[in-house]
Amino acid sequence: MYEKETLLPHSQTTGLHVRPRPLWLTFAHVAAFCLLAKISFDAFISPSFTSHDGAELLSKCPQVEPLFPSQDTPELSKMDAYIASPKFVNETAARMAGAIQIPSQSYDDLGPVGEDKRWDVMFDLAEYLEKTFPLTHTTLKLEKINTHGLLYTWQGSNEDLKPTVFMAHQDVVPVAESTVDQWTHPPFSGFFDGKYIWGRGSADCKNNLVGILEAVELLIDAGFQPKRTLILSFGFDEETSGKEGAQHLANALISRYGKNGGAVIVDEGAGYSTIWGTPFALPAVAEKGYIDVEIIVRMPGGHSSIPPVHNGIGVIAELAMLIEANRYEPHLHTENPFLGLLQCGAAHSPEFPSKLKKLLPSHNGAVCSKKDKLALEAAKEGDMVKYLFTTSASPDVIGGGVKNNALPERTRLLVNHRVNVGDHTSDVQERLKKLAQQVADKHNLTVNAFGDVVETPRSITLNTNKDVLEPAPVTPTSVNGVTPYSVLSGTTRALYGEKLLMAPGLSTGNTDTRFYWDLTPHIFRFEPGWDPENEGFSGIHTVDEKIGVFAHIKGIQWYSLFIRNMDETELA
Template sequence: MTIDEKLPLIDPIWPTRKTDALSQMGEFLDSSKFRNESITRLAGAVQIPSESYDDLGKIGEDKRWDTMYDVAAYLEKTFPLVHSKLQLDKINTHGLLFTWKGSDESLKPTVLMAHQDVVPVAKATISQWTHPPYSGAFDGKYIWGRGSSDCKNTLVGILEAVELLVEAGFEPKRTVILSFGFDEESSGKQGAGHLSSVLQERYGNNGVGLIVDEGAGVSPAWGTFFATPAVTEKGYIDVEVTVRMPGGHSSIPPPHNGIGVMSEFITVVENNRHKPYLAPENPFLELLQCGAVHAPDFPSKWKSLLPSKGKENPHKVAKLAEEVAESSDFFKYLFTTSQAVDIIGGGVKANALPERTTALINHRVNIGERVDDVKEHLTKLASQVTKKYNLTLHAFDGESETPSSLTLSNPKGELEPAPLTPTEIDALTPYVVISGTTRALYGEKLNVAPALMTGNTDTRYYWNLTKHVFRYMPGWDPEDDAGLGNIHTVDEKISVTNHINVVKWYNLFLQNIDEAELP
């Protein structure tokens, strides 16, 4: 792809199907009555503390799962038309799979996703919240509380949009699936893992038209705004590091014990970070190209380094990656494998030398690179330390730990970067419908360009179902600089305007995708 390609912005797309009921629905979406009702619905969902923990036990045994019953009951009470019109299958107890059967079975279904669970609120932080974390408080502009922007806004917004369409008598030609997991914040295995298996059995490989899940949204950049539906996400691997060294009494210590050796290894790792690499297939390159044409403050130096048709220059792209990476960490990690030492442990007593020291290094693998690149990188660094201290190195070989050794392993598995969703605009595609819907809602001044997720979503379990997977948060409040405020931390909140635009977007998108001449 070059700077001369994919530069035209997609025209707004509006549905052509007109009825009095649909027109009245559109007017109702702009009313104060709907605004107040929507505030109440989202606030009520936020008030349910559906926290998801990494150490949850089996469903039916661990009582912490039981808050999901409260979510399901609340949704059933709040969205009666959805529950009466759509088929609801409860998957693995708490997974909610709604099917709105279309009239044309030859059309591949649309899947809309969200998750019911939220990140736990640490008790030590409760006093720091402006409003209690599960109050769902409304201050005239924001709805406050855990889950308000991740992602009960999406969960409720989708259901509000469908409820209104059902009430207006809308009958889809293309089947619509609503797939709501319940453990995305821990792993997604119990929720999305089981939901995707049901859809796989029902529709088979590439049997779904497209998927829209939570993800990237609208952000300011270079003097303008970009809506950035993510069309891929980075890979993932947690590497466990274990150093085994002789113990003994701390009164007669060796020059370097296990904790010291581990500390040195971590220092070596942090001093040898992965280098930026902007692969040709990385969608961030397309975002840069869009910015070069449509953003008034796009750096001229970057523009000179962007590839042009017939003049692709890897050295210039490498220089571009360096320049952009230096401008911000946010940009840098859109095309750089990240590494973070998140957990460390060792020693059991003040007067006993540590016999076993452990650490965990989290990696998000760059587009255009592989998990094996991470393994090779760490193995090379570890060999420097093991040679220095005469330790045996076990690097991803499946061998058990041995005395006087350093072991690298990844017992929790690994995930390669996600397949790329097509973003061609020379024909009608799901990407075109998403972009055109966005520009219809917000106006032609808003740019739309593809992007990527640095983290992982529940879509990781759905890759076989379709080539068209979008991670996108379509809500936007142009007058709110905070955007999706404080996700995963104190004072999580969302503006009412942002949330209502979520509802409007899904409402409009479902009408547009139903009319689109796609398989």
């Protein structure tokens, strides 16, 4: 009502009378401007995007040639053949099984490192890795960072070259006792059935941890001597926060090599998918932001036999429903990597939807409508797609009241948000503040929002914890000249063939790379192992987690190729 009133003409004042412009005329002028802008765009700009020969579309999704290392000694050739042999299949499956059998679970309520005995399982895993990969542990320098962080350095001969950094985490999400009997094979068995390796951590991400060490062990055995330093940085609490592991590891590396001192980082992340009839590799070059907002409603207590019309539980439930009823609109900001995937689909995929292809050329930041037509159309593919370019708001935890005959005096709601690339956590705060104010006005409450606020009687208080994280900087994906993305792309296409296309991907969650932004702008969250015949369910974070042994071995091959390709590039 207030906003509508501000658009209406003010009452007549003394002095010269100026007839106010009718509201319909204002709207007509705006509509005419939009129409004129659209006509201009269609006439002069759009044709350059929609040329029928497809050259413009192809230019937006260039593909690099497969990249093979030139150094190919007899020992390295023998190594490549060994990785592809049946003997290696059984050996690496056994090594993976041994890692899975160590239940390195991390819990949200873990106490300090060195005090909480539940951390001690990490000693067992470190000892297992040392025993299983002896050449790595005698050749590389190993530092223990904050007790359980494993930082390996394979020193290169050319100190002018920035190091390559491989990341993985040692910890796994806990297995709920109530679900153990639902597993096809026990969750910490590491059972190998000839096709899959089963168990918690097999796909998240002991496959990366073991795969990286397998590649390094094999290269050492083959006599490979790197020119470019290789860093292996393995955290141990990624599944809870990364603050004890990755944060300390990143600080050590940034202190040692300086800001932008790394050439490239490859961590866990997105993998491969067949979309619109075309297989794509989708290394995540960005991550959504993160913010938890705690909402506290304080209202008078009393005996439950004399209830008011609304108590704190009802009020906070009303606010939760208001949050769900006011979901964020899909929006594709120009920096969002999903826009690049759409451009790749339009350029290369025969089954790419015609509606999306029609909307792509006109998608830009200067639109008259608040509705992002391209994003809304793409969102029809379902929530898994929609939330790649939409801020999510999810009420996840609620509590209030202490007794069945006492009205709640303090009720709490926790709302988790994953912030769209191009948006900011401050946008979330402002939106929640407005929604809370609507409920507060209705129930005669005050709103205390963010900053150094305190809870007061009859109030709604909004707070954030310390884990507020803006969307990650977007990794450059230029392939002009030799770039980290071009090396990653060329390595991937060398391993899987030219039918596989590269496109930028996006992670809706957050990895340990959140602490490494200052080490290099070239961060790729990528799961390099892929079995095109087995793209199905991997069970990450749930029952029956498993990984196909073929995909695991392909990951080992990829790490080996990437190390050698990075060693031969002209990147500083």
